[in-house]
Amino acid sequence: YYSNVIIQIIINRTGSGCVSAFLSKLLTSFGNKHSLIFATDVNSIATFAAKETFKKNEINNSELILTDLVSSIGDRLEGFIDILIFNPPYVPSLSSDVGSYDIEAAWAGGIDGRQVTNRFLPLVSKLLSPKGCFYLVGVKENKPKEICSLLANYNLKCEKFVQKEIIFESLFVLKFIRI
Numbered sequence: 001y002y003s004n005v006i007i008q009i010i011i012n013r014t015g016s017g018c019v020s021a022f023l024s025k026l027l028t029s030f031g032n033k034h035s036l037i038f039a040t041d042v043n044s045i046a047t048f049a050a051k052e053t054f055k056k057n058e059i060n061n062s063e064l065i066l067t068d069l070v071s072s073i074g075d076r077l078e079g080f081i082d083i084l085i086f087n088p089p090y091v092p093s094l095s096s097d098v099g100s101y102d103i104e105a106a107w108a109g110g111i112d113g114r115q116v117t118n119r120f121l122p123l124v125s126k127l128l129s130p131k132g133c134f135y136l137v138g139v140k141e142n143k144p145k146e147i148c149s150l151l152a153n154y155n156l157k158c159e160k161f162v163q164k165e166i167i168f169e170s171l172f173v174l175k176f177i178r179i
Helices: 018-029 044-056 115-127 144-152
Strands: 008-012 036-041 062-066 081-086 108-110 128-139 156-165 170-178
Touching: 008 018, 018 036, 018 044, 018 062, 018 081, 036 044, 044 062, 081 115, 108 115, 115 128, 115 144, 128 144, 128 156, 144 156, 144 170
Parallel strands: 008 036, 008 081, 036 062, 081 128
Antiparallel strands: 128 170, 156 170
């Protein structure tokens, strides 16, 4: 499916751009030269870092967009996104830490670490193409079973893609596909 078509990808909260650059290189190595990656972040420093990452890795199929979630592009991309990756600020914190344009914007997730995630989840089903999939990064404090239940209301099936225990947190990546 992914080798002969234009793949539209959104990496939301792209940060340094490493995931975007890796995915671009991976798709190219599989023979897909038609992918287009939209990398978004709310932080201008992050988008500058991602731009440098793309330049150093010769990534030419990516569009960096300074925006909150997908607010400036979501309407135009509804139903066209084949791969949607969201690495939100997921660390439980005070609600007042969320929404900053400083470094805490990268990690502060508010109550249960889901304040930003909860704003994004209702958009997922609208953005995905018929064969699209959504990957969500989080920690166990984000209540992954509850997230799966929420997205089931949008006809998205949840699969645990990967889980990793490290010193200070239990990370997971959930994968969602259309039912």
